[in-house]
Amino acid sequence: MSQESKQETVTSTQSTGIENNAVSDEYLSKRQLKKGVAGWIVLASLGVSYVISGDFAGWNFGLALGGFGGMFIATLVMGLMYICLVLSLAEMSSSLPTAGGGYSFARRAMGPWGGFLTGTAILLEYAIAPAAIAVFIGSYVNELIGIDGPIVYAAFYLTFVGLHLWGATQALRIMMGITLLAVIAIGVFAFSMVSHFSVDNLFDIAANPDVAGSSRFLPEGYMGIWAALPFAMWLFLAVEGVPLAAEEATNPAKDMPRGIIASMLVLIVFAAVVLLLVPGGAGAEAMKAHGAPLVGALQSVYGLDSFAAKFVNVVGLFGLIASFFSIIYAYSRQVFALSRAGYIPRFLSLSGQRKVPVWALIVPGILGFLLSLSGEGDLMITMAVFGATISYAMMSLSHIILRKKEPNLERPYRTPGGIITSGIALVLSLVALASTFIVSLQAAAWSALFYLIMVTYFVLYSRHRLVASAPEEEFDIISSAESELN
Numbered sequence: 001m002s003q004e005s006k007q008e009t010v011t012s013t014q015s016t017g018i019e020n021n022a023v024s025d026e027y028l029s030k031r032q033l034k035k036g037v038a039g040w041i042v043l044a045s046l047g048v049s050y051v052i053s054g055d056f057a058g059w060n061f062g063l064a065l066g067g068f069g070g071m072f073i074a075t076l077v078m079g080l081m082y083i084c085l086v087l088s089l090a091e092m093s094s095s096l097p098t099a100g101g102g103y104s105f106a107r108r109a110m111g112p113w114g115g116f117l118t119g120t121a122i123l124l125e126y127a128i129a130p131a132a133i134a135v136f137i138g139s140y141v142n143e144l145i146g147i148d149g150p151i152v153y154a155a156f157y158l159t160f161v162g163l164h165l166w167g168a169t170q171a172l173r174i175m176m177g178i179t180l181l182a183v184i185a186i187g188v189f190a191f192s193m194v195s196h197f198s199v200d201n202l203f204d205i206a207a208n209p210d211v212a213g214s215s216r217f218l219p220e221g222y223m224g225i226w227a228a229l230p231f232a233m234w235l236f237l238a239v240e241g242v243p244l245a246a247e248e249a250t251n252p253a254k255d256m257p258r259g260i261i262a263s264m265l266v267l268i269v270f271a272a273v274v275l276l277l278v279p280g281g282a283g284a285e286a287m288k289a290h291g292a293p294l295v296g297a298l299q300s301v302y303g304l305d306s307f308a309a310k311f312v313n314v315v316g317l318f319g320l321i322a323s324f325f326s327i328i329y330a331y332s333r334q335v336f337a338l339s340r341a342g343y344i345p346r347f348l349s350l351s352g353q354r355k356v357p358v359w360a361l362i363v364p365g366i367l368g369f370l371l372s373l374s375g376e377g378d379l380m381i382t383m384a385v386f387g388a389t390i391s392y393a394m395m396s397l398s399h400i401i402l403r404k405k406e407p408n409l410e411r412p413y414r415t416p417g418g419i420i421t422s423g424i425a426l427v428l429s430l431v432a433l434a435s436t437f438i439v440s441l442q443a444a445a446w447s448a449l450f451y452l453i454m455v456t457y458f459v460l461y462s463r464h465r466l467v468a469s470a471p472e473e474e475f476d477i478i479s480s481a482e483s484e485l486n
Contacts, residue, residue, distance in 0.1 A: 018113075019465065019466065021465055040254070043249065043256065043260065044260075045175065045176045046241075046242055046245060046326055047239045047267075048263045048322075049323060049325070050323055050326045050327055051239050052270065053136065053320040053322065054236070054323070055186060055235065055270050055274045056136070056140075056292070057139065057140070057293065059231050059232070059234045059235050059293075060279075061381070062228035064288040065227035066220050066224030067205045067219035067220055067284060068202040068279050068284045069215075069218045069224075070218055070220055070225045070228045073228075074226075074232035077431075078236060079232075079268060080424065081429060083268075084421045085396060085422075086260050087261070087416060088415050089102070089395065092395075092399055092402065093105075093246055094257050094411065095402075097243075097247065097252030098246055098247055100338070101240075101244040101246070102391055103116075103122060105118075105398040107341075108402065110394075110397070112463065114398070115343075116455075116458050118390075118394040118395065120387075120455070122334050122391045123331065123334055123335065123454075124387030124390075124447060124450055125384045125385075125391065126327055126384075127331055128387070129237065129238060130324050130328055130365075131380050132381050133323055133327070134152075135380070136320055136377055137152060137317065138153060138375075140291075141317070143291075143292055144314065150372075150373055153369055154369060156321070160321070160324060160325045161328060161362060163325070164325075164328055164329060164361050165361060167356060175322065175325055178325060181315050182319030182322045185294075185312050185315040186273060186319070189308075189316070193277040193280075193281040193298065197276065197280040198281075201279060202279050202280050203216045203217060203219075205219045205285050208220055226438055227438050230385040230435055230436055230439050231381065233385050233432060235267070235270075235271040236267055237384065238327055240391070240395070241327070242256065242259055242260040242263060243260070244329075244337075256413075257413035274294065282301065294316055295316065298312055331364045332356075332361045333357070333360075335348050335357065335363075336351075336360045339357075339360065342465050343458065347359055348363060379442065382440045383446055386433070386443060392425060393430055393433065396429060397422075399419065400419045404419075
């Protein structure tokens with residue numbers, strides 16, 4: 001038995017059946033991240049990096065389900081949801097800067113159960129999203145050199161998990177460089193396609209006469225808008241991961257709000273560029289199922305062997321790599337925080353000499369690779385969205401509860417509109433969650449099974465073994481003690 005296990009004692013048992021355990025100082029010394037490696041510009045780059053792959057592949061599947069009109073309206077609705085969510089997260093991340101991100105906010109607002117359910121939903125999103133991106137990377141690599149499948153997926157997982165194991169400083173620098181190349185690719189694409197834009201191309205999908213409300217604008221009718229919501233989310237999905245870098249930020253109180261808001265503004269511009277110019281240049285019908293829509297659009301205009309298409313294919317690959325690389329960072333920090341607090345197996349939060357969470361990088365990477373072997377990128381998008389929408393609802397609710405429960409909490413940044421803003425995010429996230437059942441019952445079922453397994457583990461095991469000295473748990477113990485004294 002290890003020293004830290006020998007010194008472990010139960011320090012508090014709540015009426016909910018949750019037990020906090022004291023551990024030795026050695027426990028936390030083995031679970032540390034490197035401080036001060038991320039200023040607001042790095043955080044903004046991280047937010048863009050999380051999402052930018054969504055501009056290069058995946059979102060266009062929404063054209064098949066809703067046509068341009070359905071996808072356009074869905075993007076407006078989801079864009080509003082993300083703006084409200086980001087403004088809420090900016091406040092909470094400046095007030096509660098820990099590596100748990102959304103899980104930490106929910107833990108403080110709603111206790112261990114709320115924290116666990118939120119953290120599990122985020123984990124579902126971040127574990128599956130890289131697997132979906134790996135499939136899209138395979139499509140781009142196939143366009144370049146004719147190789148796709150498990151070899152490509154394995155090569156990218158090994159390379160980029162390995163780079164994260166090298167160290168956070170090095171990984172974030174590489175991430176910024178890769179993201180810059182992806183931004184250049186979007187710029188070249190926009191410059192090359194804008195002169196070929198035609199409104200008629202947006203509406204070349206034939207209207208389905210068998211659905212209510214079908215028209216040239218909404219070929220799949222009103223239900224097409226709802227069905228397109230998960231794919232509209234793909235244009236912004238994972239920007240909420242910026243707070244996961246809070247413990248590695250230079251000045252969290254100032255840097256977290258600046259970073260996450262700046263990244264959202266950039267992503268809105270990119271979403272508008274691809275949503276208008278891909279179908280507007282090449283036609284919605286031709287692009288609705290293309291594995292590499294930006295490349296496909298350029299090829300339709302300039303030819304298969306054109307310089308513009310080849311350039312965006314090569315450099316655009318870095319857009320997928322940027323998100324793949326950065327979401328590996330995100331899932332490792334989420335696993336680290338949940339593990340350090342005892343919600344999932346504790347060995348996953350062990351950090352090496354370089355202060356990176358080694359097993360939190362490796363284990364989800366292996367699971368993600370196995371998922372990517374299915375090749376079902378659109379299915380995995382829906383699964384990731386299922387987890388994301390649950391976490392969005394919980395994080396928005398956390399903002400509302402904390403405003404009511406702790407009005408005097410120090411808030412270096414305050415959300416414009418207060419709980420009205422987070423209330424809008426809450427309602428729209430529930431609407432988006434419902435849409436996943438319309439798109440794919442299979443994806444929703446698999447996601448629900450993952451949730452069931454995790455909740456079963458928590459009920460039977462980990463709720464009795466939470467770590468009292470973890471940052472997310474300390475507040476609850478202090479607050480409970482103060483309540484008893486009063």
